[in-house]
Amino acid sequence: MAPAAAAAASATGxxxxxxxxxxxxxxxxxxxxxxxxxxxxxxxxRLEANTITQFSKIWGNSKKYTGDAYDLLDDKxxxxxxxxxxxDIKEEEFHAVFPRILTGQAEMxxxxxxERDDSFASAYTAIKNHFDHxxxxxxxxxxxxxxxxxxxRTENPDKGLHEVLQILLDxxxxxxxxLGKNFEGEDALxxxxxxxxxxxxxxxxxxxxxxx
Numbered sequence: 001m002a003p004a005a006a007a008a009a010s011a012t013g014x015x016x017x018x019x020x021x022x023x024x025x026x027x028x029x030x031x032x033x034x035x036x037x038x039x040x041x042x043x044x045x046r047l048e049a050n051t052i053t054q055f056s057k058i059w060g061n062s063k064k065y066t067g068d069a070y071d072l073l074d075d076k077x078x079x080x081x082x083x084x085x086x087x088d089i090k091e092e093e094f095h096a097v098f099p100r101i102l103t104g105q106a107e108m109x110x111x112x113x114x115e116r117d118d119s120f121a122s123a124y125t126a127i128k129n130h131f132d133h134x135x136x137x138x139x140x141x142x143x144x145x146x147x148x149x150x151x152x153r154t155e156n157p158d159k160g161l162h163e164v165l166q167i168l169l170d171x172x173x174x175x176x177x178x179l180g181k182n183f184e185g186e187d188a189l190x191x192x193x194x195x196x197x198x199x200x201x202x203x204x205x206x207x208x209x210x211x212x
Contacts, residue, residue, distance in 0.1 A: 033091035034081040037074055038128075039121040047096035051087060055097045058083050067106030067131045069139050070174055076101060077124070094120035106131065132178055144175040144183065149197040168196060 033039065065076040080094075080101055089097060098120055102110050109130055114123045152168045153159070159167065172192055176183050 033094075034085045037077060039091075039094070039124055041119050041121045042091045042094075044095045044117060044119060045090070045092040047089065047093040051089060051093075052097055052100070054087050055083060055089065056100050058087070059101055061103070063101070064103040065101055065106050065127075066104040067102075067109065067127070067135070068104070069136045070171075072174065072178065073124075073128050073132065074177075091120075095123065098123055102127075136178070140175045140178045144172060144179060144192060147171060147175075147196055152196075169193065172196070 031040070033042075059080075063076065063079055065071060065073055080098070083089075084094060084097070095118070099107070099110055106127060109127060110123065113126055113130075118126075147168065149164065149168055152171070153161075153164045156164055156167060172189060176189055176192075
């Protein structure tokens, strides 16, 4: 084989080898504003008053975000997204109905801190940082590290062992979600539940080990 041909063959083989070694990357999914948390920034567009009224009627008062401990903003935002999708409220219009889902200290914080021309993403971030981190983070951490099965059973004297365990799990899972990445995973939850059940009866241990 001529030197030039050999060099070309070598280059072709090298290129083929390099192309094979590149890992496959699936195409990025299109942005879905009704599922994205935290939300991305978007401009603010005006929203018709009748659409705001329609949204408010569907939302009602019982689902409003209070800012209280264990009232998680992201849970309410998922409902918010669902209703916005139902009544065809676009991403650029989220800001117009976001205040309608707030009450109590969350509504007061919004009034005092969020500017009228702030985006939905900015308002969401301000409220989440304030209540999930500044106000309640220590509360969640304390509950994560000190809540016990015995305490939960005392607080729920009319519940059976399985029900008490479920109440304990629900509370710890909420704490885990808010506390963030350092507390994620089944192992972290399992360890915390086992610690929470220490000092209980063998039956209590047996219950929690089967449940996790």
